[in-house]
Each structure stands twice: as C-alpha cells, then as structure tokens.
Amino acid sequence: MIVSGNRALQALKLDDTEPTPMNAASGAYPHYTRLFLVNRAEQSTTVERFVAFVQSAAGQTILASNGQWIP
8 A cells, every 4th residue: 555555654674574565475574454356246347347457467567566465
C-alpha cells in the first residue's frame, strides 16, 4: 500500500529484515496483508475480464511493480 499509494512513508525493518515482497513470501518478514478477489458464482462478463486481466502476465506485472507479493 505504501508503494502503490506513492506516500512519503517507509516500512520499517523488523529484526534487521527488510519489508520486501520476497521476504513476506518467504516468511522472513511476517507482517503483510493478503488481498482477495471475491465474486459471485455467476459473474458478469466485465468481472470475468477483470479477473482474467489480474491473472494475466500484464496484471501480475502491475501488481509486482506496486510491491504486491504474488503467490
């Protein structure tokens, strides 16, 4: 959120561990927030297209460039 919000904030190290997506993924930095896409079983075409975009290479690149960890 700090990266994507372009705010003048800085996440702090915890036990000398940098707060990076890679450290969150490995469990070395334990504080992170999971983001979920929640939708209905019957989705509109617009929702289907959005979910497909988020899961695409282009969507994943955007998420990663904004500091999101992609499992």
